[in-house]
Amino acid sequence: MFRPQVMSKVELVVPEHDVVPVTQVLAASGVFQPTPSVHLGSGRLSRSAEDWRRRATTFADLERRILAVMEALEVDEGPPPAEPPQLIEPETAQMDIDRLEWEAGAPVRELEEGRRKLAQLQRYLSQLEPIADLEVDLDTLRNLRYTFVLPGTMPAANLERLQTSLELIPSVLVTLRREDHLATVVLFGAQRDADILNRAARSAYLNPLELPEEYRGTPAEAIAALESDIKRARQYVAECQTTVDYLHEVRVHSLRHLLWRVRASRTLAETIARYGRLRYTYLVAGWVPTSRVNMLRREVKRISDDVLIEVDTPARQEDGHVPVALENPPIVRAFQSLVTNYGHPRYGELDPTPMMALTFPLIFGIMFGDVGHGLLLALLGLLLVSRKVRALRGLSGLGAVVIACGVTAMIFGFLYGSAFGSEEILEPLWIRPLQDVMDILLAAVGIGVGLLNLGMICNLVNAVLTRRWGYLLFDHNGLAGMIFYWSLLGLVAGAFVEGLPIGPIPLAALAAVSGLAVTFSEVLEHLVEGRRPLVEGGLGSYLVQTPIELFEVVISFLSNTLSYVRMGAFAVAHGALSMVVFIVAEIISPAHGVGYWIVVVLGNLFVIGFEGMIVSIQTLRLEYYEFFSKFFSGGGMRYRPLTLVSRGGE
The missing domain is CATH 1.20.1460.20 (subunit c (vma5p) of the yeast v-atpase, domain 2)
Incomplete structure (x- = not known):
């Protein structure tokens, strides 16, 4: 669950007469992802x-x-x-x-x-409808030789402006109908002034009416x-x-x-x-989950015994080209789309989906803690999962995510003593964010520190899995970076809290040593991993860059940690916004009549929809930019098994 499926590289040598049925079997298996094969020859083929x-x-x-x-x-x-x-x-x-x-x-x-x-x-x-009351034959209007006639509609507010602009031109503006802000008019004048009259009409936004040639008689006829x-x-x-x-x-x-x-x-x-070619055979290469190789071998052999199959494990240098097949239980799989929107893990690295399934609802619940609001979210998630509403079926994959977020919001609602925005129904099991602002902010920072360290631990695991020992020891998100981060936290905490188990001098020494290791991490990583040269780009430029990079690491630690303050801030904002709903309801109906409850219901729905959307965005931001940045960069290749029935856009 915590790592992508183990993949095997499968190569098949297929006789020409079996290539179609074998390809059909590969597609029907749903496990074979083909890769372009090298061109191996130029022999003649019946179908090249x-x-x-x-x-x-x-x-x-x-x-x-x-x-x-x-x-x-x-x-x-x-x-x-x-x-x-x-x-x-x-x-x-x-x-x-x-x-x-x-x-x-x-x-x-x-x-x-x-x-x-x-x-x-x-x-x-x-x-024709605007001039239905005009008792004039349409042919007469079309065939006037000396008189200019322009029926049309225009903004009523422009009537006076048009009349003023035509004061010096012999003309008559007749208003046939006036409805709301639109007037139906007919402009009469001399044909010799047609250009001037047309320009004036356009400037007043007069829309000319087209008189159909096929119809005769009056407009009414x-x-x-x-x-x-x-x-x-x-x-x-x-x-x-x-x-x-x-x-x-x-x-x-x-x-x-x-x-x-x-x-x-x-x-x-x-x-x-895209297959490779020999003289009378095709070379087919691709990736298959190792657990499904034997099944695929049996299916291919059932079609033809003449197919040669070779199975190999990918070399470490091929990891960037091995497709990643994620395998998670259904309750965790719902969070997989949130991970893949950011990127796919590289082959052999940790799959962040289980961590996302743990941390995403936690962060959301902290910011959106309310028993009633969480209950409604959980019910909405159940509705999405049920797929009973046709318009919401496209969101069914997120149903489990909404349920999980609703449940954690209910848990923190009990901890905060909040139900449907009211803090008078329940007693808090922990604190009330509106009354204990500093406590909730400090708790949010503490939880953020824990999540950042979880990200660093995941980075250490990735380094072990990929056998990057220098990166494991000296990277700013590796062991040296963790020691540096904890040393800085200890020094900051020591300035405000007395009686810490480790004094400021050992902490300062740890910070100095680990800071130097992070500063010269590139040299130390290359030295441990046996890579040369130790310094890329020249020693002078390296010595100039390293202090700047250390400063950037310190700023990054500080900004990442303080970013989690928003969890407490949104918990306070959630309570404040809910309180505003009840204040407005009290103003509308002090006697708690029908108006009061209408405002309470609509206000709660607004809080759930509006703030729920904002909290979701902020939760994704903390996951992507603070948590994932410690160990997950994406860049893996998505597993796309061959199928013959994919939709046109896929």
Whole structure:
């Protein structure tokens, strides 16, 4: 649980005639991650790598065409099939897609054309409705020779400005209708002044109305004809939609089935194209969890006894290229996504997921301690895990995280004596953050010191696992760094507390010795590990950099430690914000009537949503920037086993 799965490097020599079934078995096993193999020869093949690449390109084009038909018929991809789909030849898929495109093409085009026609008619109607009361033939307005006419809509506030700007130009501005902030107007003038009148209208944000050429008579008569045409257009669109819906129902399963077959065939072709080549065989290389190697060997041998399989353990210098397969129990696995958002551990290092599962709810609970609020969060987590609400199914993976945070918030709620923001219901088992501010802040710093040391211990374990003995002894997050950090803590504590078991002189000596070790850690690490040169980049620049780096280490220790003060600060803020809710409720309804309880309920929901989000962000920040920085840098390669039914975006 605390380390990624042990991986084995598997190499297979596959006869040419077995390459397809063997690849299908590797994909169906769900444990084989292929790696590009070296080009081993130039022998002639019945299907060379170029042939497989061409097949993959053909399948990709066919997949694009299937998705276009599915989009037109409003068919989604659906879930991946439970069993690997059968492969398909490009020619067969081509014929199936041609038939589907022919079936769907005409109805979809007719539906789109009908919708465009309906939208155009509705646009015409919206243009004519503002001038429905105008008793003038539309042809007359279109064909005036000497008179300029511009019907349109404009902001009512600009009417006076437009009239003022046209005082010196012979014109008339008639307001037909005025609703709210919009006015329907007609601007009359002489054709010789058309340019001036158009500029003035644009400056006043007058929106011209387009008069459709297809309709005659007065605006009211044209509107009546338009409404009749719109009714017929809607009926036509409904008939076309019925045809498309029928095609959707009868072709949904065949489209999905064909999509997954083509997608599986494309993935297989792309995979085989990356295999190495001998004259009559393929060389297949990849990574498999060691615990699953025997199972994979049996499955491959069941397909062909002619396949040669060689299994090897990765060399230490290969660790950066070995994929990382994390293996955690379900209750811990929920926190895995929070870790992988930061990065994947390197092969052979500690998996930080168990530490995240321990520390994340702890930090969240300290900052969000409230029995009632924690209970609601836990219930929300149970709802997410149940997947009963369709809109929340995408968050189901975080359900266990929310439950854990809710439970720790309840525990600290009992410790703080807080329930739904009220401190009058429960007696605190420990302290009240609002009344004991310094105590909660000092406790937060103490917990932060413990978490930082846990991070340093994890760093020591990583150094042992990777056999970096110099790094283990002298790095600023190694043994020397821990001694330096504790010495500084002891000196600071001695300035405020009397009677420490270790006096200031031994602490100062420890700080000096460990500080020197951290200062010259690069030289000492290279010396212990036998690496040369001892100093990279020149002795002069190294001597200039080392004091600066030591100062940076001290500042880092200080900032990392003080960052955990925010845990206590947010515990105080949580109590203060909850108190404000009750103060506002008391102001609204001193008699504790309905208004009082409405404010209390809404206020508590606001605190849970708003502060819960902020506390979650701050918890992630402490994990990523303070805790993880002590031992975890990411940079590992994600384990992606081969599958033929991955979604298009994967």
